[in-house]
Amino acid sequence: MKNQIFLKRFTNALAGVRDSWRSEKSFRFHTTASLAMILLLGLMRPDMIWMALLLMACGLVLTLELVNTAIEKMLDHMHPKTHPVIKTVKDTLAGAVLVASVVSVGIFAVFIGSLMGL
16 A cells, blocks of 8 residues: 555545544534534635634644544454454544544634624
């Protein structure tokens, strides 16, 4: 897999996103929420700093969802039975996605507050 041409690496990356879309409900939810945010930003046309912050927050959540999916699938493949350490790893990964999601919602709340003059 190393040192492949860019097009092949890009195709592999898209396959990973597609597989996560197909297999992970959370990834579909967060992708849909991110697309809604992009649409909202396109309609509202806020200052560029708000666009950057909100897009970065969405990107972070989606990135963590992909990492979470990759590691969970690897762990399930390597050790299909329940193990306390694997449970802790999976819970911690889910916690990372949760924290990023809460931070994203917080940034959005501050954005809305700024529009309302709060």
